[in-house]
Amino acid sequence: MRRVFLSIAFLLICAPAYGNTITAEHLEHFEKEDKYVATGNVHIVRDGAVVTAEKAVLYNKTGDTELIGNVVYEDETVIINTEKANLNIDKQTGTMDNALIFVKERAYRVVSKDAKVLGLQAQRKQAHYWVYGEKVAKLGEDRFHAERATITTCNSDPCLRPEELRVKRYLGAPAQVVQASSPAWTIEGSEVDVTVGDKMTAQNTTLKAGGKTPFFYSPYFSAALGKDRQTGFLMPKIGTSSLKGFLYSQPFYWAIDDNKDATVQVDYMSKLGFGKSVQYRYLDFNGQGEWNAYHLYDKEKKQHYEEYRGYSDIVFTPDIKAYADIQYVNHRDFYQRLGTTPYATTQRFLQS
Incomplete structure (x- = not known):
């Protein structure tokens, strides 16, 4: 069995088909098995992946790799x-x-x-x-x-x-x-x-x-x-604030079809109560739009808070378009009480 020993940092460029490199403080190559044993600040680049470790054993033909100590794969x-x-x-x-x-x-x-x-x-x-x-x-x-x-x-x-x-x-x-x-x-x-x-x-x-x-x-x-876009529950949002107390928000996303969707969300605020929101969005040849509704019964102030807002772009012809933008709240302190963005942010965009 033939071994190659190097006690200093060593760079090995493998076959051009792989475009791989290995660096380490100490590197051994076992030709019969086509195996590399590397120790000390090991750095491997192979097929777009980068791996670092304190020790590595790499079988070059198969790509099988044993990694030990502070391993990072990226x-x-x-x-x-x-x-x-x-x-x-x-x-x-x-x-x-x-x-x-x-x-x-x-x-x-x-x-x-x-x-x-x-x-x-x-x-x-x-x-x-x-x-x-x-x-x-x-x-x-x-x-x-x-x-x-x-x-x-x-x-x-x-x-x-x-x-x-x-x-x-x-x-x-x-x-x-x-x-x-x-x-x-x-x-x-x-x-x-x-x-x-x-x-x-x-x-x-x-x-x-x-x-x-x-x-x-x-x-x-x-x-x-x-x-x-998939119908289902989205990741919940959890937090705390001096005004709302403990906050838990659970959105549910509905992919109606390729160019329409809706999100329903329930908010629990330990100091204020339960909030409910609905968001509907669409995009088609005649335009696009987004409409939102929110409601909360504030158990501290014993009053209902409501907001309705949305917009629509309507295309009649390439040269004739209409635009509507509506925003309504039933109390002036709505945004001070609940903030400016009580709705779920789905980060899911329409397509057709």
Whole structure:
């Protein structure tokens, strides 16, 4: 058996078909198995994926890779932080222990047939989210299965940013560096399945505020996460304020057809009561529009708060168009009491 030893940082350029590189403080190559054993500041680039670790064993022909110590895997879709992983980088599959997955935010440009006629185009975003699992299986390019898992879409300052993921952990994951602040809310499940750009399902789920206090249990939970419009419950919103108290908002999205949709949302505010909202949107050859209605009975002030607002663009001919914009509130202090945006933000755009 022939071995190649290098005790300094080494750069290996593999076959041109792969366009791969490996760097490490110490690298061994076993020719018979076409296996590389790298230790110390390991950095692997292979087929668009970047992997760093303290130690790696890479089988070049198959792409099978054993990774140990401060492992970070990154591709166009996700960043994964774990202490130990067995991955096939070529197939984008493998298993990980105590893994924290950051699914990146992505923007999509939507130009429907109607939008082209109207000279309109829209951009939508898939918001980023986090998944932590004690046992995680990567089942392909965009599919994950996690056991004893936690998920959140936390997007506030206390949450980790992508670059901080490389040195920190949160969501209760064991780590050398623990974040001081917890996310505003989390969903925990015994089994969680995530398909990036599609949906998330979880079994035996518990919804927690501040990552600690449980207040809702369900044997099954499903939420749409992707760019495609799907009928179903969206991720809830949870928070607190001195005026509203504890706040929980649960939106439900209805994809009526390709160019129409609606969102119904129920808001629970511990100090004010229950709010209800409906949003309807459409886009067709004759125009586009959005209409919203909101109602809350304020139990503190013992009065009803209502808002109705919306707009319609109507196209009669390419040269003749009409526009309507209506906004009505029944109390002057509506926005002081409830804010300017009580409606759900679905980030889902119409197309035909």
